[in-house]
Amino acid sequence: MDAFYASVELLRYPQLKGLPVVIGGARRRPDNALLLQYADVPLAEIPVAAFPLLKDYAGRGVITTATYAARQFGVGSAMGLMKAAKLCPQAILLPVDFDEYRKYSRRFKEVITEIAPLMEDRGVDEVYIDFTEVPGGQREGGRVLARLIQKSIFEATGLTCSIGVAPNKLLAKMASEFNKPNGISIVTPQELQSLIWPLPCRKINGIGPKTDEKLQAQGIRTIGELAARERDWLIEHFGKSYGAWLFEAAWGRDERPVVTESEPVSISRETTFERDLHAVRDKAELGAIFTSLCERVAADLQRKGYEGRTIGIKLRYDDFKSVTRDQTLDQHTADAKTIRQAAGLCLKRVDLQRRLRLLGVRVGSLRRVGAGDAAVQQRPDEAGTTTGAIDSGAINLPLF
DNA sequence: TCTGGGGTCCTTTTCCTT
DNA sequence: TCTGAAGGAAAAGGACCC
Numbered sequence: 001m002d003a004f005y006a007s008v009e010l011l012r013y014p015q016l017k018g019l020p021v022v023i024g025g026a027r028r029r030p031d032n033a034l035l036l037q038y039a040d041v042p043l044a045e046i047p048v049a050a051f052p053l054l055k056d057y058a059g060r061g062v063i064t065t066a067t068y069a070a071r072q073f074g075v076g077s078a079m080g081l082m083k084a085a086k087l088c089p090q091a092i093l094l095p096v097d098f099d100e101y102r103k104y105s106r107r108f109k110e111v112i113t114e115i116a117p118l119m120e121d122r123g124v125d126e127v128y129i130d131f132t133e134v135p136g137g138q139r140e141g142g143r144v145l146a147r148l149i150q151k152s153i154f155e156a157t158g159l160t161c162s163i164g165v166a167p168n169k170l171l172a173k174m175a176s177e178f179n180k181p182n183g184i185s186i187v188t189p190q191e192l193q194s195l196i197w198p199l200p201c202r203k204i205n206g207i208g209p210k211t212d213e214k215l216q217a218q219g220i221r222t223i224g225e226l227a228a229r230e231r232d233w234l235i236e237h238f239g240k241s242y243g244a245w246l247f248e249a250a251w252g253r254d255e256r257p258v259v260t261e262s263e264p265v266s267i268s269r270e271t272t273f274e275r276d277l278h279a280v281r282d283k284a285e286l287g288a289i290f291t292s293l294c295e296r297v298a299a300d301l302q303r304k305g306y307e308g309r310t311i312g313i314k315l316r317y318d319d320f321k322s323v324t325r326d327q328t329l330d331q332h333t334a335d336a337k338t339i340r341q342a343a344g345l346c347l348k349r350v351d352l353q354r355r356l357r358l359l360g361v362r363v364g365s366l367r368r369v370g371a372g373d374a375a376v377q378q379r380p381d382e383a384g385t386t387t388g389a390i391d392s393g394a395i396n397l398p399l400f
Numbered sequence: 401t402c403t404g405g406g407g408t409c410c411t412t413t414t415c416c417t418t
Numbered sequence: 419t420c421t422g423a424a425g426g427a428a429a430a431g432g433a434c435c436c
Contacts (some may be wrong), residue, residue, distance in 0.1 A: 007436095024404085058401075059401090060401085060402090060403085060404085061403095061404065062402095062403065062404050062405095063404095064404080064436095077436095078403080078404085079402090079403080080401075080402045080403050081401090081402095081403095082401040082402060082403090083401080083402060083403085085401090086401090096404095122435085122436070123406095123407090123435080123436040124436075125436075126436070205434090205435075206433095206434070206435085207434090208433060208434045208435080209433090209434090210432085210433060210434085211433080211434090239410095239411080241410075241411090242410085242411095242433095264407080264408095265407080265408065265409090266406095266407075266408085267406090267407090268405085268406065268407075269405085269406085270404090270405060270406080271404090271405085272403095272404060272405085310428085310429090312429090312430095320402090320403065322431085322432095323430080323431085324429085324430060324431070325429080325430080326428085326429065326430080327428090327429090328427090328428065328429090357403095358404090358405095360405090360406095
């Protein structure tokens with residue numbers, strides 16, 4: 001198989017290019033008023049001085065993404081906004097705009113599937129493409145097709161896009177990072193040792209901070225050092241399945257196909273409170289949030305045409321420890337009241353003496369409405385109150 | 401003033417049935 | 419009737435990704 005990994009880069013504010021900018025989850029921002037004044041002004045014409053600064057923000061939230069200029073100061077994805085404000089107070093803080101991302105996401109994926117129909121959706125801004133059967137796909141090792149895709153996406157959306165080309169998804173994903181933004185890189189099997197092995201293990205999609213730490217404790221820092229370990233040694237230290245996978249990944253081996261269709265496994269809603277809440281002292285507030293979460297999950301299920309049997313809750317205490325409880329019902333449901341009742345029983349099984357920072361409601365064991373005996377007869381198109389599909393998936397959006 | 405929200409997948413534990 | 423093993427489903431937690 002020959003695979004592409006493509007990720008688009010969103011540059012929504014050309015006048016901010018070169019400036020430190022972070023995009024982050026800020027729910028309540030007093031300075032949003034500044035931007036509201038320019039609601040009808042084209043983005044490119046909003047003066048830089050109108051944008052709110054990070055130092056003027058006080059509240060919870062993390063950075064979704066940051067410009068390269070901002071990264072110079074040490075801020076980056078997943079960092080708390082307060083910490084970032086210390087490192088780079090002069091950075092411009094922009095709110096996330098999901099509707100906009102979804103719109104562009106849909107457009108760029110349409111462009112790709114018109115050229116190469118075998119596309120796997122990996123969130124708002126990333127996809128895998130199997131171009132083995134695309135006419136002309138092999139010209140210049142895939143470079144010609146990659147250029148065509150870049151050009152078509154830019155013409156349709158104005159977005160740039162980085163593409164990695166390799167014999168499989170694992171390597172294509174790594175290759176896509178070699179040449180950002182708006183680059184194309186090709187990795188052949190012969191270049192495994194020269195291009196991949198010198199990289200830190202973290203660059204492998206599937207090795208996160210925990211595993212990286214364990215690897216480092218064993219003196220393994222690069223992918224090459226990982227590849228040098230015995231397969232059995234890795235299995236001994238990381239488990240049968242994960243250990244074997246680590247070994248294969250280090251050798252650039254990956255047989256996973258490009259998956260063009262998939263069904264959701266669960267649908268959930270969760271929220272972090274503006275301040276920690278107490279189950280007794282803040283009962284009314286908590287209850288209202290809980291009900292609202294159940295209603296939103298139910299609305300999501302109905303709009304997407306699913307119903308589920310396993311109802312669960314998640315909560316995070318003030319020390320950031322989380323617990324989950326769930327319960328499987330006899331029948332599938334997409335009804336807010338039923339969900340709220342089952343989730344309420346789950347809540348009774350956890351410690352509610354401690355202060356809470358997050359509450360979530362989840363519905364799993366999904367099936368399509370109409371798929372089973374007890375199914376409610378309801379067409380997905382008519383089920384929702386909002387228009388337009390909401391993609392499941394990532395919030396992370398590249399930007400520069 | 402730490403640390404979002406929406407997912408997937410995997411492992412381990414627990415519980416129930418045979 | 420009691421006990422224990424085996425296996426499956428459900429529950430809980432955790433790592434990871436965008």
